[in-house]
Amino acid sequence: MQFSGLKRKKLSLIGDHRGASYPHSLQFYLQPPSENISLAEFENLAVERLKLLKIVENLGVSYVKGSEQYQSKLENEIRKLKFSYRESSEDEFEARRKDHISHFILRLAYCQSEDLRRWLIQQEMDLFRFRFSILPPDKVQGFLKDSHLQFETISKEEKELHFQNIIDSSIPLSGNKYELEAVYKVPFADALDLFRGRKVYLEHGFAFVPHQDIVSIILNDFRAKLSKALALTARSLPSVQSDERLQPLLNHLSHSYVGQDYNAQANMGKISLDQLDSLAVKSFPLCMRQLHKALREHHHLRHGGRMQYGLFLKGIGLTLEQALQFWKLEFIKGKVDTDKFDKGYAYNIRHSYGKEGKRTDYTPFSCMKIILTNPPSQGDYHGCPFRHSDPELLKQRLQSSKISQTGINQILDYIKGTHYQLACQKFFDLTHNVEDGMFSLNHPNQYFFESQKLLNGGREVRKEPSQPEVSQTKQSVQKTSNSTSSLPSSLDSTLEMDMEGLEGYFSEPF
Amino acid sequence: MEAFDPAELPELLKLYYRRLFPYSQYYRWLNYGGVVKNYFQHREFSFTLKDDIYIRYQSFNNQSEMEKEIQKLNPYKIDIGAVYSHRPIQHNTVKLGAFQAQEKELVFDIDMTDYDDVRRCCSSADICSKCWTLMTMAIHIIDRALKEDFGFKHCLWVYSGRRGVHCWVCDETVRKLSSAVRSGIVEYLSLVKGGEDMKKKVHLSPKIHPFIRKSINIVEKYFEEYALLGQDILENKENWNKILMLVPESLHAELQQGFQKFHNSVQRWEHLKQVVSTYRKSVRNEKFGQHIDWEIMLQYCFPRLDINVSKGINHLLKSPFSVHPKTGRISVPIDLQKVDQFDPFTVPTISQICHELDMVSSNEDDGDKENEAEPDTKRRTRDYKKTSLAPYVRSFEQFLEELDKSRKGELLRKSDAQRDF
Numbered sequence: 001m002q003f004s005g006l007k008r009k010k011l012s013l014i015g016d017h018r019g020a021s022y023p024h025s026l027q028f029y030l031q032p033p034s035e036n037i038s039l040a041e042f043e044n045l046a047v048e049r050l051k052l053l054k055i056v057e058n059l060g061v062s063y064v065k066g067s068e069q070y071q072s073k074l075e076n077e078i079r080k081l082k083f084s085y086r087e088s089s090e091d092e093f094e095a096r097r098k099d100h101i102s103h104f105i106l107r108l109a110y111c112q113s114e115d116l117r118r119w120l121i122q123q124e125m126d127l128f129r130f131r132f133s134i135l136p137p138d139k140v141q142g143f144l145k146d147s148h149l150q151f152e153t154i155s156k157e158e159k160e161l162h163f164q165n166i167i168d169s170s171i172p173l174s175g176n177k178y179e180l181e182a183v184y185k186v187p188f189a190d191a192l193d194l195f196r197g198r199k200v201y202l203e204h205g206f207a208f209v210p211h212q213d214i215v216s217i218i219l220n221d222f223r224a225k226l227s228k229a230l231a232l233t234a235r236s237l238p239s240v241q242s243d244e245r246l247q248p249l250l251n252h253l254s255h256s257y258v259g260q261d262y263n264a265q266a267n268m269g270k271i272s273l274d275q276l277d278s279l280a281v282k283s284f285p286l287c288m289r290q291l292h293k294a295l296r297e298h299h300h301l302r303h304g305g306r307m308q309y310g311l312f313l314k315g316i317g318l319t320l321e322q323a324l325q326f327w328k329l330e331f332i333k334g335k336v337d338t339d340k341f342d343k344g345y346a347y348n349i350r351h352s353y354g355k356e357g358k359r360t361d362y363t364p365f366s367c368m369k370i371i372l373t374n375p376p377s378q379g380d381y382h383g384c385p386f387r388h389s390d391p392e393l394l395k396q397r398l399q400s401s402k403i404s405q406t407g408i409n410q411i412l413d414y415i416k417g418t419h420y421q422l423a424c425q426k427f428f429d430l431t432h433n434v435e436d437g438m439f440s441l442n443h444p445n446q447y448f449f450e451s452q453k454l455l456n457g458g459r460e461v462r463k464e465p466s467q468p469e470v471s472q473t474k475q476s477v478q479k480t481s482n483s484t485s486s487l488p489s490s491l492d493s494t495l496e497m498d499m500e501g502l503e504g505y506f507s508e509p510f
Numbered sequence: 511m512e513a514f515d516p517a518e519l520p521e522l523l524k525l526y527y528r529r530l531f532p533y534s535q536y537y538r539w540l541n542y543g544g545v546v547k548n549y550f551q552h553r554e555f556s557f558t559l560k561d562d563i564y565i566r567y568q569s570f571n572n573q574s575e576m577e578k579e580i581q582k583l584n585p586y587k588i589d590i591g592a593v594y595s596h597r598p599i600q601h602n603t604v605k606l607g608a609f610q611a612q613e614k615e616l617v618f619d620i621d622m623t624d625y626d627d628v629r630r631c632c633s634s635a636d637i638c639s640k641c642w643t644l645m646t647m648a649i650h651i652i653d654r655a656l657k658e659d660f661g662f663k664h665c666l667w668v669y670s671g672r673r674g675v676h677c678w679v680c681d682e683t684v685r686k687l688s689s690a691v692r693s694g695i696v697e698y699l700s701l702v703k704g705g706e707d708m709k710k711k712v713h714l715s716p717k718i719h720p721f722i723r724k725s726i727n728i729v730e731k732y733f734e735e736y737a738l739l740g741q742d743i744l745e746n747k748e749n750w751n752k753i754l755m756l757v758p759e760s761l762h763a764e765l766q767q768g769f770q771k772f773h774n775s776v777q778r779w780e781h782l783k784q785v786v787s788t789y790r791k792s793v794r795n796e797k798f799g800q801h802i803d804w805e806i807m808l809q810y811c812f813p814r815l816d817i818n819v820s821k822g823i824n825h826l827l828k829s830p831f832s833v834h835p836k837t838g839r840i841s842v843p844i845d846l847q848k849v850d851q852f853d854p855f856t857v858p859t860i861s862q863i864c865h866e867l868d869m870v871s872s873n874e875d876d877g878d879k880e881n882e883a884e885p886d887t888k889r890r891t892r893d894y895k896k897t898s899l900a901p902y903v904r905s906f907e908q909f910l911e912e913l914d915k916s917r918k919g920e921l922l923r924k925s926d927a928q929r930d931f
């Protein structure tokens with residue numbers, strides 16, 4: 001990307017031309033923007049889109065996606081931020097242009113690591129899903145055509161033949177509605193999000209998708225294209241990073257919004273192994289207490305548990321040597337002998353500290369990761385107790401933690417509403433005797449640090465993180481947007497500079 | 511029959527790899543007709559040697575190189591990994607990040623230890639003919655879905671040598687699937703969910719997806735014989751209490767009463783079915799609770815897959831015809847026509863087939879001297895046929911013939927398509 005000293009070029013797109021460049025309020029982002037924009041606008045657009053995506057993420061945590069509340073709140077927020085969202089008669093050119101350019105800027109900031117890419121793809125998909133859901137039915141075909149998406153429909157006879165199977169596969173579909181809807185036949189892999197939850201009928205490698213579910217197929221395509229594009233962008237990134245003015249901005253954008261990764265080196269070695277049992281009772285979140293207890297009892301944990309617990313311990317400050325000692329002492333009490341431990345498990349522990357293989361320094365798992373990925377199965381003790389336990393068992397466990405009946409009921413209510421993090425936070429508040437809302441919980445290691453902070457009377461076991469902590473409440477969104485004012489001075493928004501050839505960084509879009 | 515003694519394993523392995531291992535069929539499988547350049551050459555093998563020495567990233571230029579290396583190392587265990595972008599043996603010389611796993615069969619691993627909460631006869635690594643039915647049901651359920659629902663054709667089922675089964679789906683399109691789609695397939699095929707802290711592991715919604723319905727049809731064929739008679743899951747209070755945990759509390763009193771009145775699991779199950787069917791009518795519009803009996807059946811019988819084995823393209827899995835170092839049994843392919851008759855305890859051990867070979871060889875030595883003049887490979891083709899490994903190699907060959915047929919069909923289709931232009 002280049003900056004020139006020229007003054008910002010005024011846009012001269014008007015009338016038909018403007019309409020033609022963005023025919024719909026949502027887009028597949030197939031073409032990168034070709035116009036020049038100022039650095040100030042670049043920064044501004046990026047920050048606005050991040051705000052939008054952060055809102056998308058927060059609403060998705062607090063409400064059921066697609067529910068009435070979710071839809072109306074999201075629509076409100078998009079309107080406030082002046083992004084495009086609804087096909088309407090009024091001129092939406094500016095809003096669509098903003099949507100277009102800001103999307104591509106974020107690709108630059110969020111292509112750098114797998115975690116960042118996953119986050120961006122998730123939020124962009126949710127945003128797309130929302131926009132598609134409010135697209136008027138008569139505009140759908142036009143949008144599909146403009147985005148080069150065409151699907152084969154099945155004949156009336158075939159539709160009748162599969163009637164029962166298709167109805168049984170789609171929870172909300174009724175017989176009457178079926179009569180009216182088109183059914184598409186697509187290769188099963190294109191319907192990943194449908195078939196993996198058994199929400200579509202599969203036969204001989206094809207998914208039979210009723211029109212009401214077609215958004216899944218489109219999103220699948222959207223994700224595939226975005227994911228490929230991000231990989232390509234990442235390859236051209238070194239040239240972006242060599243630009244001194246742009247690089248800090250991009251880094252700042254990507255860091256401040258995904259949140260603390262709790263892989264801080266600052267705490268290393270500040271905990272001794274014999275403290276662990278008492279720390280577990282006082283300051284571990286329930287998921288880690290459970291793993292600690294299972295490990296002490298069975299002298300073993302399966303892979304998922306070792307990852308979740310091992311990285312947590314690393315995050316609270318266990319050094320590699322301590323970790324090796326800790327796991328070994330426990331495992332050799334069970335069925336594993338020293339030799340087997342040294343040959344197998346020790347490698348994995350060194351690996352998680354970035355000392356083997358690809359030398360990736362693994363970061364502790366966040367709540368979202370624990371809640372959403374790799375659910376526990378037979379023999380496993382990992383996962384989120386608020387998400388992956390029988391309510392009855394959880395109740396017993398809470399009672400044994402001496403939590404009041406009212407407290408337990410509040411926690412169970414959160415769980416019913418699928419607010420697992422809020423349930424865990426309530427558990428924190430109740431076990432630490434504090435008023436609610438002191439912080440917003442999104443990471444087991446955050447739980448630990450907040451607890452230690454309280455118990456040690458404000459003296460933290462760790463140093464302050466260099467980045468302002470970001471979490472999932474709106475309050476914290478504000479916190480971060482304030483922090484953008486402290487950008488390096490070379491990126492001060494008063495600086496008027498043009499950037500040319502934005503598209504140059506998206507070599508071969510998709 | 512010759513009992514297996516692990517101490518003899520090194521000697522037995524030498525004989526096995528020299529004269530019995532079906533190299534040519536094995537190469538024919540992994541070479542996939544030589545259609546894709548370097549497909550075999552870029553395949554990772556890994557060996558476990560004596561004393562748990564584990565070597566990864568082995569690869570071979572051709573069948574004879576593979577034979578020589580295996581005969582030199584005499585591995586206790588052979589694992590097969592992915593087809594990589596480069597020869598795995600050279601993985602250290604390739605620029606970091608460029609060495610990538612590209613393709614692999616879709617594999618499944620079903621292990622009896624994952625059923626410990628629902629089998630009464632054995633636990634952990636032990637199996638018996640009673641609980642083996644769990645594997646039989648698993649094969650029927652997964653194989654049907656892979657073929658009828660996903661349209662896959664070439665599923666090779668293999669006995670792991672100890673306590674479970676593996677499946678290798680080898681279709682050309684399947685080998686190219688992304689990790690995300692592989693995970694999706696496992697999710698589609700999974701019904702039993704939750705770890706040690708979840709007692710009720712199967713929840714069905716009122717509408718039953720065709721996959722679940724067809725799976726239940728399979729379970730129903732085995733349920734009485736396996737669960738009610740074999741495992742006797744309602745035999746006494748201790749056991750039926752485990753089942754009550756899976757039923758709404760409001761029904762416990764009525765069920766308890768009946769359980770005490772009746773004399774065996776079959777009668778008690780009938781009673782339970784009646785009680786839940788009355789209950790079903792009272793919760794017609796509820797989200798859950800419509801299919802309590804099916805939920806119990808599935809929790810006790812439905813296959814439990816290890817998603818981590820299936821989703822990663824670079825995940826290694828024990829190779830067919832490898833030996834299990836603890837039991838000495840060969841990982842043999844399972845003939846899908848005879849799944850119900852498959853008995854893990856009659857699968858030949860390495861001692862058994864080596865002994866069989868010795869017997870024939872010593873008989874032949876008496877008159878037949880032409881053996882010596884024959885090339886090694888030719889003699890070996892005959893050698894395995896003299897042992898009880900023969901029928902398993904035969905069924906492996908049938909699998910390979912089907913693969914060949916598909917490949918030829920595909921080539922024909924492509925050339926036809928070209929002619930159209």
Ligand SMILES: [Zn+2]
Binds near residue numbers: 632636637638640642
């Ligand atoms: Zn058994």
